Amino acid sequence: MAEWLRAAELCRFYRRGSHVVRAVDTVNLSLEQGEFLGIVGSSGSGKSTLLNLLAGLDTPSAGDVLVDGSPFSELSRRERSQFRSARVGMVFQSFNLLPQYSALENVALALLFSGERRRTRLRRAAEILERMELGDRADHRPADLSGGEQQRVAIARAMIKEPDILFADEPTGNLDEGNSALIADMLVDFNSKGLSVVMVSHDRELTGKLCNRVLRMDYGRLQPEEVAP
Amino acid sequence: MTFSDRLAIAFGNLRRMKLRxxxxIAGIVIAIGAFVAMLSFGAGSRRNVVDEYNKFGLFTTMQVYTQGEGAEGESPAVIDDEALAIFATLPGVNLVYPYDAIKLKVRMxxxxCEIEAQALTPSALGTKLFSQLCEGSTLPRAGERGVVATRGLVDLFALSAPADLLxxxxxxxxHVASVDSGMSQALPSNLSEVQTIINSVNSDSVRRQPLYLRRLVEGEVSRAAGRFFTGFMQGAVVTDTVTVVGVLKARDGQFGLKPLLLPLETATTLLEAGPSADPISLFADLKQGKLLGDPGGERADNREYPKATLDIEQHAxxxxLSDTLTAMGYSSFSYAADFEQIxxxxxxxxxxLGIVGLIALITAALGIVNTMVMAITERRREIGIFKSLGANENDIRDIFLLESGLIGAVGATIGILLGWGVSRIASLVAKEIMRNEGxxxxxxxxxxxxLIAVALTFGILISLIAGxxxxxxxARVDPVAALRGE
Incomplete structure (x- = not known):
């Protein structure tokens, strides 16, 4: 498989008073198309920061991320937004749905920044919710949905754009066992259809089961040894 | 992201924070309302003055005066009938009429009471300045010797309303000086008196005392001259009876108006009776050679006036005109030029007024800043989500700007209605007070x-600046920090 995404000497440092936090420290990583990559690590190890850097949501202190050989550093802010809008899907532990909108509107929101017309947005959102067996919950607000349903809506929102890659940050972190399994199955299903997935989790067992490759993050550094799936 | 998408999001956000x-918006409403009401008052005041000027035709009126002194070696230019004829040929001049004031006693x-009356030609009486009547008309009915009064005459005769004078x-x-009256006083009143003088002059006394005779004749002539002048000044009183056919809205003094306006025909009858018996006028006339005719014979029928009025075309x-008149040796005054000062x-x-309104608007704009800053704090997570979904900084900035703009647009629209409503109510109240005050x-x-367009633009513009x-x-919110809830 061809290399699609690559992190080269990637660093992200934060200043906390006089102290510098090395959240991501000289990470080198490559991802092939259709790969399901797991990144495990304890809380505060820097795995979410790495995910945000790879998604173009955060700007590295040093190093670069290359997509199809093109470095992020050469993209303007607008181009990076376009990249996120067109090619990246993101799923968060806390779902990050907007409480004022219905499930349908939350899903349709992902197409807002790609210039789709409102009617098309809503039609496509309804279709994907139907496919994810949430058709009857389309008009419900997030507060009226269960955690699992909220995460499925969040995944629908990420997938409606038909992205090249899905970044999932602890997607099952707030879910019970049954819902976790359901979400896991969904991710595997999407990956089996050619979608590249990068999932960060503290759950080694889950990542072991789902991912083609798992890397361990410790104090901002990716450990060279791979954890066997 | 289309404009309508941004507008829908902005509108939805405002709906969510209804109370705030x-x-x-109420702040903007009050500021714009005050702005509109105050400037409506300014515009109303200006319109009233313009209407007043238009009503009296002041924008098309020019006054011409004589200058005190002529250029070096030249006699000052005078306003006489010849000059009036020249003024009438100047470009843009419709009508010329002199200012001719006569001192009269008016009895009703x-x-x-003693007043000054102004003599006017029928065409002058037809101009706008003399056509604004509160009662009657300027033109007398057939066979009527009509005059037009100003409201000053109503006051002079202590009448309660202009209609009472109609x-x-x-x-x-x-009162005119009269040669007849002078002669009647100068000459002995009966023949016996003449006989006495003749008897006193016998041939002996003439032959023997020529000095006595000369003194006698000189004394008689001197006494006769004294008697003539006294009689001349006593003169005669000429009278005419006229009917008041109209009362002008303007008060006397306003626009240089006298309490009574006479048709030139009536004035001529009074004027031709003789020179004024008023010593000042009389001596002025004597000095100018008017009583016995100008030595050159040119001014005998050529009256001089202190000023003249030009009724000029709208776009003249x-x-x-002013430059031309100055070059001719006259000074001029136009109400239109005067209006420039006003x-x-x-x-x-x-x-x-605008600055006061603007201060109110700026204060209200601070409310917008406060509201929007609070909105950012509350919606950081939303901004983070939008950015994670691909929103760029412009998208976020536009949504917040639109929210400010909407606050401004709604506030300005309601404010304009409020300002208009307040000015209507104030106007009704003011009119009622004016009616009660007569x-x-x-x-x-x-x-x-x-003003509506300016207020709306200002409201929206200030709101956009505030936002x-x-x-x-x-737009600069860090999406990572926002999603982390920092």
Missing amino acids: ATLT DSLT GRHLILSR SYAL RRIFIIFDLL VEPVELFTTPPA AWPATRA
């Missing part, structure tokens, strides 16, 4: 479409 948005019933007969009298150039005062007045009611407030900084801040 309403209070912020048992009341008599149709009343006035006896106009003028005042500056050009217009400057109104501009300053409007600016002051003053002709005028519209104090005017809300021209341009610009919070919107920029919103």
